Each structure stands twice: as structure tokens, then as C-alpha cells.
Amino acid sequence: MIRTSALRETPTLTGKSVRLVPLGPEHTDAYFAAGLDEEVRRLTGSHGHITYQQARDWCESRAGRTDRLDLAIIAPRDGRYLGELSIYGVSPENETAGYRIALSAIEFTGQGLGREATQLVLEYAFEQIGLHRVWLYVYAFNMRAIAVYRSCGFYVEGRLRDALLWEGRRHDALLMAVLRGGTRGR
Structure with a gap:
């Protein structure tokens, strides 16, 4: 049984290289700036730019x-x-949820920050929220992210063919998931 109150509590989770804090209005400027980064937009498949007001509304x-x-x-x-x-996308009945992560600039990749953040939030998702399965989508060209997800126990469960059209090219998306305890696929 999941605890939806663990979602409302918005924890602060601290690791060696990252701290996860509730996203709030104080992050608006940086959140907006990250949405302007072309590589971040490509890796997340974000075609449009959000306005500053949309970023503020989201963070608030x-x-x-x-x-x-x-x-x-x-x-x-x-x-x-x-x-x-x-x-x-939390489904209390199925004890499942989706996961997404976006580092704000390419300069932060390759340092283990995404891996540490993912491990921290997965521990919270399984132990505090009570989820059984966490799933995500990642574009097949994002090999670095796929390697990180695999190292965190995610397993490729499926492929969405031609899910992204980016600059005239079509790209597949992979469906990956991890089960409580890091149980990999069969």
C-alpha cells in the first residue's frame, strides 16, 4: 500500500554530490534557463520553449x-x-509511477550526479512512498542516460518506434522500469 502523504511531504534527500529539495518558486530562474538549453531540450524531446511565466507558475x-x-x-x-x-503518474492501485530527470546543462553530465539523484529518489519511492515499480521513457540515442538507468536497476521493457521527430529525424524511445529491490526483468 502506498503512502500518498509521502508525496505531499516533499522531502529533502541528501547524498554526497547532490541534495534533492522541493521544487519551488526560488528555482524559477534556473528552471527557465534550463529549458532554453538546446541539448537539454533535445535529450528530453522538448520542442517548444516555455515562457518565464509558465516556468514561474510550474515552480509555484x-x-x-x-x-x-x-x-x-x-x-x-x-x-x-x-x-x-x-x-x-502515480497509480496507487498498482503501486507504480513514472520517473523523469533533467540535468540543467550538459556540463553536469558524466559526473555521476544523475545516478546519485536517481538512486536517492528511488530509495524514497520504494521505502517511503511504497511503490513497487518505477518506469521511464528515454530516447534510444541517449546512451549515457540508458547506462545510468541500467546501473540503477532499470531494465528495458519495450520500444516505442519513431516516438520522437527531431530536426527531421525519427527516434525510438525505450520503456525502462525497475522493481522494488532492484529486481531486473525476467
Whole structure:
């Protein structure tokens, strides 16, 4: 049985290189700037640009929700915004939810930050929220992210052919999931 109150509580989770804090209005500027980064947009398949007001509205509306958990990824030493992540699409009946993460700039990749953030939030999702399965979609060209997800126990469960049209080219998306305890696919 899942605890939706664990979503509303919006925890602060601290690791060695990242701190996950509730996404809020104080992150608006950095969240908006991340949405302008072309590589971040490509890796997330985000075609359009959000306006500053949309970014503000989004960041201001995250607190107190019981259907999702939105956290900012912060550098513990200097408080620098590194990105954001979400547990969303929570299905209490099935004890499942979706997961997404976006580092705010390509300069933050390759340092283990995404892996650490993912491990922290998965531990919270399984142990505090009580989820059994967490799933995600990742574009097949994003080999770095796929490797990180695999190292966190995610297993490829399916392929959505031609799911993204980016600059005239079509790309597949992979459906990946991890089960409580890191149980891999059969």
C-alpha cells in the first residue's frame, strides 16, 4: 500500500554530490534557463520553449501535491541548481509511477550526479512512498542516460518506434522500469 502523504511531504534527500529539495518558486530562474538549453531540450524531446511565466507558475504549483513529487537537484556545497526530477503518474492501485530527470546543462553530465539523484529518489519511492515499480521513457540515442538507468536497476521493457521527430529525424524511445529491490526483468 502506498503512502500518498509521502508525496505531499516533499522531502529533502541528501547524498554526497547532490541534495534533492522541493521544487519551488526560488528555482524559477534556473528552471527557465534550463529549458532554453538546446541539448537539454533535445535529450528530453522538448520542442517548444516555455515562457518565464509558465516556468514561474510550474515552480509555484509543485507544493502539497499528492499525485506527484517534483524535486530540484542542488549542489550541496554552493546551492547551485543542477536540474530537476519527478515521480509522476502515480497509480496507487498498482503501486507504480513514472520517473523523469533533467540535468540543467550538459556540463553536469558524466559526473555521476544523475545516478546519485536517481538512486536517492528511488530509495524514497520504494521505502517511503511504497511503490513497487518505477518506469521511464528515454530516447534510444541517449546512451549515457540508458547506462545510468541500467546501473540503477532499470531494465528495458519495450520500444516505442519513431516516438520522437527531431530536426527531421525519427527516434525510438525505450520503456525502462525497475522493481522494488532492484529486481531486473525476467
